Amino acid sequence: MTHNRSADVPQPMGAAADLRLPRPPGVFRRFWARHPHVVDGLLAGFYALPTLIFTLIDGIGGFGVSDFGASAPGWYAYHLLVATALTAAIYLRRRFPFSGIVVAWIAILIPVNGYEVFDILAVFILLYSLPLFRPVYLAWIGYGGLVLANFISGWMGPSDPLNPSNALSAAFVFVIVVLVGINIGNRRRYVAAIIDRAAQLARERDQQAQIAAIEERARIAREMHDIVAHSLSVMIALADGAAAAVSKNTGAAQKAMESSAETGRGALAEMRRLLGVLSTDGDETAESMERVPMPGAENIVALVETFRAAGLVVRYSVEGVPTGDKGQQLTVYRVAQESLTNALRYAGVGATVDLAVQFGSESTRVVVIDDGRGTPVNGNEGSGRGLAGIRQRLAIFGGSVDAAAYGRGWRLDAVIPLTATPPSKENES
Template sequence: MLVSEGALTHHIQRLSRRIRAFDHRHPLVWDLHLTGFWVTAALIDYAGGGWLNVTRDRDNPSWLVLALSLGLSVPLLRRRAHPRAVLLTVFPFALVNAWTGIALQAVLLQLLVVFHIALRRPARNLWWATALITFPVALMAARHPQGSMDRDIIPVLMSIAVAAAIGITVRTRRDHTEALEDRARRLEIERDQQAQLAAAAERARIAREMHDIIGHNLSVITGLADGGKYAAAKSPERATQALDAIATTSRQALTELRRLLDVLREEHHPRAPHPELTPQPTLTDLAPLIERVRAAGLPVRTTIDGSPTLSPGRQLTVYRVIQESLTNTLKHGGPGTSAHIELSYDDKGAVTATVTDTGHSDGTAPGTGGRGLPGMRERTALYGGTLEAGPRPHPEQGWRVHLHLPEEQPQ
C-alpha cells in the first residue's frame, strides 16, 4: 500500500511539473481556458435566469444584466499579468451591479483577482483591494437592504481573507521551493568549482613530481654520459662503470614514473586493482641521492646537526628541495663545481636545509623558466615554510638555496 501511494504521489508531482512547465511556456492557453470557463458560467447564469433567484430588483433590463455578466468575467483574462488593473476595470461594473440591485454572483470572481494579488504583488495591495470589493457590497446593503448590513459584508470579508490566505500560502511555498532550487544550483556550482580546484592542485602536484623525477635523473644521466665519454679513451673500466650507473639511474627513473602513472590510473579508475606502490622518498634516501650525484661528477659535502623527527610529507619536501638544488647545480654549475648540504634539526621538529655550490654563474638563474623554483616554493608553502634562492653574496661564487620549515603544529 505504501509503495502504491508513493508511486501515485510521484505520478501526481510529475504531472504537476509538466503542467507548470507547459503553462510557463504558453501562459495564454491556460488564461483563455479559465476565462472562457467563467465567462460561460456567467452567461449561463444570465441566459438561464439563475440571477433572478438572488437579485434584489427584478425590474432591470436584460441587456444590462448581460453587460454586467461580461464586464465581471471577461477582464479575468489578464488577472495574472495585471491583477490590479483587472480589479480597477471590474470595479465600475461591481458598482452598477450594487446600485441597481441586480446582485450577480459573477461579482465573486473578484476573489480570483485577490488571490493573484496576494500571490504576485506586495501585501499592502490587499488593503485597497479589500476596499474596492467591499464598497459595492456596502452600497448594495444600503440601497437594497435585506436584513442587517453585517449579513452582507462579513461573508465577503471572510471570503477575501480566505482568498488572500491561499495566495500567501502558495506564494510562500513557491518562494521556499525557488530558494531550495537556487541553493541546490549554487551548491552544484560550488561543487564543480571545488572539483576544478582539486583537479588544478592535482595537476600541479603531478607536474612537480614529474619534474623532480625526470629532471633529476636526466641530469644525473647527462653527467654520467659526459664523464663516460671522456673516460672511454683513457680508462675503459671507468666508461663501463659510467654506463652501469646510467642503466641503474634509468631503471630507477622508469620505476618512479610507473609508480606515478599507477597512482593516476588508480585515481581515475576507482575499481581498478590497487597498484603496488613504492613509498615516497624520505630523508633516509638522501645518501643514495648524494651518491648518484657524486657518480655524475659533482663533489658533494654534507653537514648534519641533530636528528630528524619529521612527518613523511615534510621529509619529502626537504628531500625534493635538496634534489632540485643538486639537479640545478649539475645543469648550471659548470666544470669544477662542488656543492655543500647543511641540515639542521631542532627538538621541536623544525628543520633548516641550505644547499650552496661554487658554480660559475652565467647570468641565468637555475630553475627559472621551468617548474624548478616554483615547485620548491609550492612544496614549502604547504607546511608554512620559507624558501630563499639566489646567488651567493660577493665575492663568493655560486648559488644558494635556503629552506626553513617551522615546527609542525598539532591538528
Template sequence: MSRLDDVPARLRALGSRAPWLIDVALIAGIVLLSLRGPHDSHVLPGAMWSLILALPLLARRRWPVPTFAAIATIAFGQWLADVRAFGDCALLVAFYTVAVTQPIRTTVLAALVLEVGVVLAALRWGGEDTELNAFVALSAFATAAGVMGVNVRNRRALLASLEERAVRLERERDQQGQLAAGAERARIAREMHDIVAHNLSVMIALADGAAYAVRDAPDRAQDAMQRASRTGRQALNEMRRLLGVLREDTAAQDLSPQPGLDAIDTLVEQVRGTGLPVRYEVSGTPSEAIPAGLQLAVYRIVQEALTNTLKHAGPDAGAQVTLTFGAHDVGVEIVDDGGPASAVAAADEGGGLRGMRERAAVYDGMVASGPRPDGAGWRTATTLTFAGRPSPTIAAHA
C-alpha cells in the same frame, strides 16, 4: 486510480505550457455556472454581466493589479445596475492572483477593496434576515482566496531560493573541483620536473664520463654506463608510480612511499657517482613528528639544487648539503663552488626555482637562492616549519 492521481500533474504541465488555456476554461466555467446561478427574472442579463466580469481574467497573469481594479470597477457598475450574477467570483480569482504575485501591502489594499464590495453585496442582496450570514460567507471566501494566494507565493519564493542555493552550491562545487584539479596538476608538474630533470642530469653526466673513459679506462666507462642504466630504471619506476595516480584502477597502483629524509643519503651517493664531490651533514635535534610532506619537500629541494649544480657548476666544482633540525623547523642549505658562470646559468632555471619556492611555501618557508657572497658558486637555503616533539640527535654524515 493511478490515472486520477496523474490529473493534477497533467494540469500543472498544461498550465505551464499554455496558461491562457486555463484562463479561457475558467472564464467559460464562470459563464456556464452563471446560467444556473442566482439571477433576476431573465437569465441573459446575469450571463452578460458574468462574461463582462470574467473577460479581464485573460490579462491577470501579466497585469494582476490592473485586472483586479478593472473587475472591481465592473462589479461596482453591476451593483449600481442591481443585477445579480455568478461572475462576481471573478473578483476572488483576481484577488488570488494579486496575493500570489504582489507584496503584502498591495494584497492588503486589494483585500480592503474586496471587503467593501462584500459589504455592499450583503446590504443589497442579502435580505434583512440573512445580511449577516451573507457577509460572513462572502468574507470567508475572500479570506480563503487571499490566504491561498499568500501561501502559494511563499512556496514559490521558497522553491526559488532553494533552486538558487542549489545552483550556487553546484557552481561552488565545480569551482572547488577546478581548483583541486589545478593544484593536483601543479603538484604533478613539480614532481615530473624534479624526477626528470635530476635523473636526466645524472644520466647525462654519467654518459659523458663514460665517453671520456671508454678508451683509457674501459672498466670505469662500464661502471658509469651501469650507473646510468640503474638511474634510468629508477626514473622510469618513479614516473610510473607518479602517473599511476591518474589511473582509475587504484588497486593496481604501486603504493611505495614517497622519498623522505632517509633517501637523501641515496641521492647524495647517486650524485657522487657522477664524479661531483658532495658533502652531506646533518645536525641538530630532529623530531619524530616531521610530516611526510615536509620530508618530501626537503628531498626535492636538495634534489633540485644538486641537479642545478650538476648542470651548471662545471667539472671541478663541489657541493655541500646541510640539514639543521630545530624544535619545530628544518633548515636546508646547499652550496657549491662552481664559480660565477654557474650562478648566471642557475638564475635562468625558472621552473626548478619556482617549484622549490612552492614546496617551501607550504611549510611557511622562503627559498633564498643566489650567488654566494664571495662570488664563488651558488647558495640555496630555506627553513621549513612544523610542530612536533624532539627526539635523539642524528649524527653528522660525511
C-alpha cells in the same frame, strides 16, 4: 515590477541535469505542472461561461437576474466589460497577477447587483494567485484594496451597503484566501530555492572537479620536470665521468655506467607512473596515486648518494624529526633535489655543496650552498623553471624561498611553515 516566477519549479540543465529529483506524485498534478496554460484556461472558462451567458441573457431578454432589470442596458454593458476583463485577468494571472487584482478592485467597487456570485469567484481566484506569483507584501496590498473597496460599495450587503458586520465578514473570507495563497506560494518558493541550490551545488561540484583535475595535471607537470631534470643531469655527469675514466680506470667507468643505468631506470619508472595517472580517469586516478609511495625526507640520503656518485662533494646534515605530513616531506625532497641538480648543472662536477635540513616545531628549513668551483655539466643549460617550480610548491604551504649568488657559488634558503596544509592529495599519497 520584478517578475518572480517562483511557482514554476526550475528544471536542472547542463551540469546539474543529474540531480535525479524524485518524481512529483499524482498523474493529474504532473499534468497540470506541465501545462499551466491549460489550468489557467479552465479557471477562466469556469468563471466566464456562466457569467457571460447569464449577462447576455439578462441583458437581451430582460429576465431580471440583476437588480437593475431590463431598463438599465448600460449596466449590462458595464458588467459584460468587467466580466471580460476578469476572464482575461484569470487567464493571465501568472504574468500580470497584480493587474488582475486591480480589475477585482473595480469589480467590487462598482458592482452590478445580482452577479456577485459569479464575480466573487473571480475575485477569490485572483486574490489567491497574487501571493503565488508575486511577493507576499503585494498580496496584503491587494487584500487591503479589496477590503476597502468592499466597505465603500457595500457589495456583500446590498440592502445595507455600509453595514460594518458585512465588511468584517468579507474581510475574514478574503484573509483566509490570502493566507492559503501565501502558504502554497511560500512552499513553492521554498521547493524552487532547494532545487536551485541543488543545481548550483552540482555545478560547483563539476567545477571543483575540473579545477582539481587541472591542479593535478600541473602537479604532475612539476613532478615530471623534477624527474627529468634531476635524472638527465645525473646521467650526463655519470656518462661524462665514465667516458673520461674508461681508458684509465675501467672499474670506475663501469660503476659510473651502472649508476647511470640505475638512475635512468628509476626515472623511467616514475615517468611511467605519472603518465599512467594522466591516462586514468575518475576515482581510479586518486586511488592509483595513493597506492604509489612518494619520496619523502627519508629518501634524501639516497638522493645525496646519487649526486655524490655523479661527482658532487655533498655534505649533508639534518636536525629534528620530520613532520608526518607526506606532502611537506615531498616538498622538502623536491627542494633538495632541485637544488642539488642546479649545483651539478652550474657549479659542476667537483663542487662542494652543503645541504642542511632543519625540522623545527613551527617550520621546516632547507639551506643549500655550493662553492661554484666545479666543472659545469656540458649540454645541460637548464630551462629556468626549477626555481619557479620550487616557489609554486612552497606557496601551497604558505612558505617562501630566498635564492641568490653567494660568493662564487649559489645559496638557496627555503622555509615551509607547519601550520598550513596543501589543498591537494599529496599529503595522503
